[in-house]
Structures are given as structure tokens and as C-alpha cells.
Amino acid sequence: MYGHGNVTRIGGALMLCYTATPVSPGLVIGPCRLITHRTGAMHRVLQDTLSERQALKDACTTAQQQLTALMRHASTQDQKDMLAFQHALLEDPAFLEYVEDAIERERGALGAVQEALLHFSTLLRGMDNTYFAARGSDLEDVGHRLCGILAGEGPSRLVLGAPSVLVAEDIFPSDLIGVQRHLLLGIAMAKGSPQSHAAIIARTLSIPAVILAGNEFLELSAGQTMALDGGRGEFFIDPDDAVLARFHHQQQLARRRRLHLESLRSRPCVTRDGTRIRLYANCGNPEDIRRALAAGAEGVGLLRSEFLFINDHLPDEEEQLAFYRACVAACRGAQLTIRTIDLGADKRVAGLTAENEDNPALGLRGVRLALAYENLLVTQLRALLRAAADGPLRIMVPMITTPQDLERVRTVFEKVRAGLRAE
Secondary structure, rough: OOOEEEEEEEEOOEEEEEEOEEEEEEEEEEEEEOOOOOOOOOOOOOOOHHHHHHHHHHHHHHHHHHHHHHHHHOOOHHHHHHHHHHHOOOOOOHHHHHHHHHHHOHHHHHHHHHHHHHHHHHHHOOOOOHHHHHHHHHHHHHHHHHHHOOOOOOOOOOOOOOOOOEEOOOOOHHOOOOOOOOHHEEEEEOOOOOHHHHHHHHHHOOOOOEEOOOOOHHHEEEEEEEEEEOOEEEEOOOOOOHHHHHHHHHHHHHHHHHHHHOOOOOOEEEEOOOOOOOOOEOOOOOOHHHHHHHHOOOOOEEEHHHHHHHHHOOOHHHHHHHHHHHHHHOOOOOOOEEEEOEEEEEEEEOOOOOOOOOHHHOOOOOOHHHHHHHHHHHHHHHHHHHHHHOOOOOOEEEOOHHHHHHHHHHHHHHHHHHHHHHH
């Protein structure tokens, strides 16, 4: 259910108060920046069916290249996961088949993608399952990118010239990846979902955010000042002095609490009965590791390696070694656990992962895929074992389901270790 606006008049001035659904806590005050995503205004000269099919294929390749480039600049593992999901959507058989059928009906590549977007996003958003309903935004994000390429528009990147609160009907994940974090004050969406990737990014980056505020406030907020409370799920357009004073006071209290928590950063994690708990981080690259250790983590409990493989090429041993060594160096002697490739499901690589599986989440993925392409596993284990010479490193193997899985991996591991010792 969407939020609603309440109008309050104070001394002749007009202040609008809106309620919404909170998804990321925090209080901010700043000017609004309205962003829109409209594919309907895009145009393309219609060609013959064969040319339109080729244009679609080329656009998908370009879109995947853009997403791969964005992955390199993503600041968190969540952001990389989201981009990998969109990368996989561009290879989804159901989506591509629908678009190609529409092209055969002389809709043209651009019109066909627009038709498919409307069909599948409506289907997803109408699902009872909140996770799948939230994926509608990801589909629209990658579809908007595809339409822009087909219309001859260059890749757009959100640039904030000043500290701003983003307001939109819905915010795509790619809007937030690479945006200047110090200028992004908060987010207010007319629609959205707590499980949407934009909401997840907001929580990860501690950006105050609300969703389901309704469309009424969008045009009214453009260029106006907003006071946003992401914890209570309310915001004010053109707030009066009393609201501003309340927000400033609450911000001061929040700063004091943050300083108090920072004073505890270096203290060990111990329960009241004296049990020692070791706190490890979930990371994706050396920068993640540095941030986690600075925040007080005692090491890395999981570092995903598969994003090295979602690229234009499969990384060789030396390329992997350089990455793993950088991760070991970032840990500065702290424990580091690196997971071997967990490709499959929503993380696909052309020519390596299966195009069609009845249940990709439980199909040829993780250790099963690594053992099916044993040369990939051997190369990765060689790089990992060589990197382990620089500092503590543990190896995690994903999706082990039987003792035989583990035995096969250990056999490969021992063979690799013996080979390196001989060298």
C-alpha cells in the first residue's frame, strides 16, 4: 500500500508531510533531486527483421560489457552481486525468446524490448513472493540500459553536483553504483520494495531511505528542501523551523551514539558470561577487506572469487595470483577465507555455465561445475596455494553435497600441492 501526504499550514507557509515505508534508518536534510526513467520516449529507425535480430544481439553484448565495467567500480560485494544478476538476465532464454518473437511480429528490437519489459516487470511485480516481485526493478534497470543502446544513447551515469536527496518513482541499482557517496544524502521512492537492490544498497551504504510514498510527492518535491527520517518512514517537503530544529537535535543524538560505538571498535567481542566470539567479514575485494578491518573485523570469513570470472575472459593463474596476493596483503596477517568459484545459478559465464537448467540454483554450479571443468579448479588452486605463502589463507569449497564431492576436491588439491612443491 502506498504512503499518503498530509498538508500542514504554518504561518501562511505550506509544509507537506508524507508517510512511507522505512527501509534504511537515518535523518537528513537537503535539496531534492528528481530522476526519471522513461524508455517510451526513445526512438529507433526500424530495419528488416534480420537486422533487428542482430541489433538485439549486439545490444546485449554491449550491455554486458557495460555491466562488467561497472562491476570493477562497484564499492561493495552486494553491488557486484546485483550487477552479476543483471548480466545473467541478458542471457535469460525466456526474456530473449519473448523479444525475438516480438521482432518477428515487426515490432523492431527497441519496441520488442519495451514490450518484453512491460510484460515481465508486470508479471514479477504481481507475484506474491516478495523476493521475485522486487526483481522487477532489476529487469527494468537492465531493460532501460538495453533500450538506450538500441536508441543510440550513450551509457548514462548519475552525477550529483551538490548534496542531494534522490526522489524517484523507482531507483535502479545502477543509479547508485558509482554515485558520489558524500553527495547522496537520502532516497525517497514512490514505489519500491524492502528487498529491492536499491534498498539493499541504501542499507549497505547507510543511506537513509523510504519507499512506497506514492506518486503525489514527486513533482511537488523537485528543487525543494526535504527533511527525511528513514527510521520512522516520514519526510517533510519545505519543513518549518520546528521540524528543522527537531531533526537537528536528533542528528546530534545520532552522532553521539556513533562516536560511542566507534570507541568500542577495538574491544574484543565477548559475551556477558565471558565467551569469546570472533567477528569476521564478508568481502569481495581488497578494498572491502581494508574497510572491514578498519571497522573492527578480525579477519575475512568469506571472500567470493567468482567475480574474477564474470568478465570478457577467464583469468589465468597469474591474474588470479595477483588478486589473491592483494587480498592477503590487505588482511595484514589476519585470517582470510577465499571461496572457490561458485558460478552457476544467477552468475553465468558464456560457454562455461549451462544456458538452460530446470533448477539452476541446484544444478551445475559451485563444486559440481568446478569438477566438471577441472582445469579451472586446478588453475585456481595453484594461484591460491601460491598466495598462501604470503600469509594465512583458508580455502572454502561451495555446494558440497556428498562425501564424494569432498574426496574429489581433496584429490585435486593434493595433486596441485605436490606439483607446486616439485616445481
